[in-house]
Each structure stands twice: as structure tokens, then as C-alpha cells.
Amino acid sequence: MKKLKFKRQYFAFPYTAISIVFVIVPLAIIMYYAFTDKYTGAFTLNNFSLFLEPSMWKIIGISFLMAFLTTAICLLLAYPLAMALSRIKSNKTFIIVMMFVLPMWINSLLRIYSVKLLFNEFLSIDKGFFLSLIGMVYDFFPFMLLPIYTSLSQMNKSYFEASYDLGANAFTTFRKVQLPLSVPGIVSGILMVFMPSVSTYAINDILGSSQYWLFGNEIYFWFQKSLYNIGSALAFVMLLLIILSVFISSALNKLTEPTSRKSKQEGDM
Amino acid sequence: MKRTKSKVASIIFITIMALFIYMPIVLLMVYSFTTSKTIGEWNGFSFDLYVQMFNDPEIMTALLNTLIVGVVASLLASIIGVITSVGIYSMKKTGRKLMDGITQITMVNADIVTAAAFMMFFILVQIIPDGYATLIVAHTVICTPYVIMSVLPKLSQLDPNVYEAGLDLGATPNKTLWKVMVPQLLPAIISGFALAFTISLDDFTISTFVSSSVDTIPQYLYNKLKFKGVMPVLRALSTLILVVAFVILITINIVQNRKKKEKTMF
Numbered sequence A: 001m002k003k004l005k006f007k008r009q010y011f012a013f014p015y016t017a018i019s020i021v022f023v024i025v026p027l028a029i030i031m032y033y034a035f036t037d038k039y040t041g042a043f044t045l046n047n048f049s050l051f052l053e054p055s056m057w058k059i060i061g062i063s064f065l066m067a068f069l070t071t072a073i074c075l076l077l078a079y080p081l082a083m084a085l086s087r088i089k090s091n092k093t094f095i096i097v098m099m100f101v102l103p104m105w106i107n108s109l110l111r112i113y114s115v116k117l118l119f120n121e122f123l124s125i126d127k128g129f130f131l132s133l134i135g136m137v138y139d140f141f142p143f144m145l146l147p148i149y150t151s152l153s154q155m156n157k158s159y160f161e162a163s164y165d166l167g168a169n170a171f172t173t174f175r176k177v178q179l180p181l182s183v184p185g186i187v188s189g190i191l192m193v194f195m196p197s198v199s200t201y202a203i204n205d206i207l208g209s210s211q212y213w214l215f216g217n218e219i220y221f222w223f224q225k226s227l228y229n230i231g232s233a234l235a236f237v238m239l240l241l242i243i244l245s246v247f248i249s250s251a252l253n254k255l256t257e258p259t260s261r262k263s264k265q266e267g268d269m
Numbered sequence B: 001m002k003r004t005k006s007k008v009a010s011i012i013f014i015t016i017m018a019l020f021i022y023m024p025i026v027l028l029m030v031y032s033f034t035t036s037k038t039i040g041e042w043n044g045f046s047f048d049l050y051v052q053m054f055n056d057p058e059i060m061t062a063l064l065n066t067l068i069v070g071v072v073a074s075l076l077a078s079i080i081g082v083i084t085s086v087g088i089y090s091m092k093k094t095g096r097k098l099m100d101g102i103t104q105i106t107m108v109n110a111d112i113v114t115a116a117a118f119m120m121f122f123i124l125v126q127i128i129p130d131g132y133a134t135l136i137v138a139h140t141v142i143c144t145p146y147v148i149m150s151v152l153p154k155l156s157q158l159d160p161n162v163y164e165a166g167l168d169l170g171a172t173p174n175k176t177l178w179k180v181m182v183p184q185l186l187p188a189i190i191s192g193f194a195l196a197f198t199i200s201l202d203d204f205t206i207s208t209f210v211s212s213s214v215d216t217i218p219q220y221l222y223n224k225l226k227f228k229g230v231m232p233v234l235r236a237l238s239t240l241i242l243v244v245a246f247v248i249l250i251t252i253n254i255v256q257n258r259k260k261k262e263k264t265m266f
Helices: A008-034 A046-052 A054-087 A093-105 A108-122 A129-153 A158-165 A170-181 A183-199 A202-207 A215-224 A228-256 B002-033 B048-054 B057-089 B093-108 B111-124 B132-157 B160-168 B173-202 B205-210 B217-227 B233-265
Strands: none
Touching (some): A008 A228, A008 B057, A008 B093, A008 B111, A008 B132, A046 A228, A054 A093, A054 A215, A054 B002, A093 A129, A093 B233, A108 A129, A108 B002, A108 B217, A129 A183, A129 A202, A129 B002, A158 A170, A170 A183, A183 A215, A183 A228, A183 B111, B002 B048, B057 B093, B057 B173, B111 B132, B111 B205, B132 B205, B160 B173, B205 B217, B217 B233
């Protein structure tokens, strides 16, 4: 075992170098552009002045409303489904769970297209905020389901039995035992749904109306217009939001699981 | 009595959710076999849309681009991913944590931020020509973490005694690594490759930002869906991609699941 470890760590160096050049440096470039003037290259905060405009506040408001509704609906649908799935006692469980998780790996545009066909063409529902919301829920649902299902199915069932033995009914057991234990799954589900719904633009472009422009659309717009400094400022804010959400979720995870150390939310795939 | 009731309720709920999730996809697939302009009217069964698709040079180019970028990027990602996994596996705790952090960046970051960062980088560093090169570089970088995610856990599960045996039988450490250990990892490498390919196939945002001259299928779809009205041929194209994706995914899952079952048998 010891011998295996000799100097082999150098094998990780090429990838580290690639990551520095193609991931970290580009993010640094974004930050640089966000804080510099387009023409002089001098330090400036002007690129962020967009955030002082009411129109921008409307975009941010709608984005967060959309992301909040998407996350809430996904959670309300995914939790009971994950519970139902974790209860099945059958050798087919794997196939049933896979059926729900598979769409996660299918191209999101294809799924959006199928939603467009169903609602826009088949049911003649017009494009707009509502259809965009349906598209988002449809697109991000598996990302909520998988972490919650993982945390529920890995739960030690004897906790529930202990709870019943101590006289709790099914609801109390759910509220006092199962729900708290599944918080890491919920947190990671929320993280995987909320941030992508803030930053996506394709769904809204295809299913929504231009009246409800989202934050992702705004970022795309400035880069498309080759106004990189303002675009970078927006992307930088997005990056901060993501970093913030990662910190919040890891803090929440630490708070809620003082006993078990293992909470890796890696599902079947 | 109460148990069976809640069980029935569970099954009904699961079925309804499955119907909701698959209804749009099934509808899309069914209507790919009729030429009607919109979904809802049935023009009789035919393969016309498929014929139309294979005769559309724009679609064929986009398909070919997707395939080239996907295969090259996932091959590169698999090679880099396996080498890196061996490196990370041999690291001490701090090194592992650091590498874990690095691999997480592109996975956690929003696609649009990663995409914008790539775009700015490629604009500033003009060595990499726009098109296939930028697409392949970007896709390789975002796919590699998924290969590592697939290979690294398997590497830790390998029996170190087999490695010792290789050494005892006179193989050099490097030879043992590549001739004894890596072949045992082959299933994990294959599923890593398939995963990388799926990620590449799935990507839309990053491709849009890094390549203006070469369009992949998702870019083609987006442009058509956004700027054009109804295009029945897209139904055939989507069905084709869905079927390919499902076949790849089901294969990965069956391979992984069989591995898991073998493990529990011991």
C-alpha cells in the first residue's frame, strides 16, 4: 500500500495546470474586466452602475421570484416523490429511480423543446412567465429529486422504528426524525435548482416572453453585444451569488448533522 | 391495512409523476412520425421527417460537429481524468482536498459564468482559433471532473494486494500500475467516458459563448427555436438524440449497477 504512493501524486499536476490556465485564470479575467474601464483600462466601478437602475432591479426581482417559485415547486413535488421512492421494497427500485433521474442527463434544450410542444402547440398555452416557470420546474426537477432521494434512502430505518416504539405517530416521526435528517439532501437540492434558475437564459428565451427578462438573459445580452466590461460585472455578481450559496449550504449542512460525518450527496450517477 | 393504503397512494403518486415527466418526451417522439405542422393533428404515419432531417445539410453539419467535439473532448477528458485520478489517489489528505476543490469549480459554477470566463480568455489569448479548437478545449475542461468523479472512487476500492502481487511477480511499479491496475478500472473509465460525452452533448451555454463559427446541435436547436416558428423536422432530430442519449445512459447505469451488486455479494 505504501509503495503505491510513491511520487505518483505528480500525475495530478497536468490537470492542475489545465485548471489554473482554463478555469482560474479566466475567472480572474472576468474580475479584471468587471473593475476596469473599457477604453482606458483604469480601475472603475462604473460597470456596476447598471445595478442602480430600476429596470435592473425589476430583472433581479423577477429572476429571484422565478427561481424561488421553481425551487419551491420542485421541493414540494420532489420530497413526497423521494419519500415514495425510498419506501418501495422491490428489486425494480433501481429502475424506477433511474427513470426519474435519467432526464437530468438529457440535453436541457431538448426537454424545453418538448415542453414547448406540449404546452405551446398541443395545449395552446401562450409563452410567458407561467410557461417559463413550467419549463424551469420540468428542467430542474431531477436535480432536486436526486439529492433528497439519496439522503432518504441512506437513512437508517431503525430510527423510525425507535420513534414508533417511543410512541410517536407517523406524522411526528416524519417531522421530528425524517425531515431533520434529510436537511442536507434538501439543502443540496435547493442549491442545485435555485442558482441554475437564476442564471439560465435559454429556457426563458424559448418559453418566456421578453417582458420577463431574467438575470441570465441580461448577462448573455451584454456579452452578445461585445460590451465585455459590463457583462463581466454582471457575471462577477453571479459568481458572488454562487459562492455565497455554497457557503450558506455548507454552513447549514454542518449545523444540521453533528453526528454523522458522511453526507456526500452523490447519487447513483 | 393502513400500510397497504399508503403503499397504493405511493404507487399512484409515482405513476402520476412519471407520466408528467415522460408525457412531453413521448409526445415529441410519437409526433416525429407524422408530418403535421403542429402537434395535435395527425397526418398519418411516415418517416418523412427523418428523411428530411438526413437531407438537411445544416442539421447534418451540426450533428457531425456535436459528434466530433463530443468524442474528442470526452477522449481527452478520459485520458486526463484517469491520469489525474491516479495522482489524486496517491496524494495526502490536504492535496486531495485541494484537488477536490479544483474539480468542483466548474461543476458548481453557473454555466453562464464559466462560459463568459472561457469567452474572455479565448478573446484575450488569441492562440486558440474560434470553432472546433475552442469548443474542444472548453468541453474537455468541463468534462474532466466527471471522469475523475467516476474513476477516483473505484480506484480507492481496488485491492492493494493485487498491486503487491504484480510487484512480487517482477513487474516494475509503473508496469503494474498500467497493466494490472488500470485494466481493473476499465468499467469505471468507460462510464466516465460516457458521462463526459453526455455532458458534452448536454452543453449549450458554454458552446454558444466560445464558438461563433461552429454550431453544435444544442446551438442549432436554440437558434431555430428562438428565431423560427414551427419546424416539424426538429421533432425527428430531437427523437434521434433522445434515443441515443437514453441508450448511453441506460448502458452506464446497468454497468454501474451490476458492479454494485457484485460488490455486495462478497
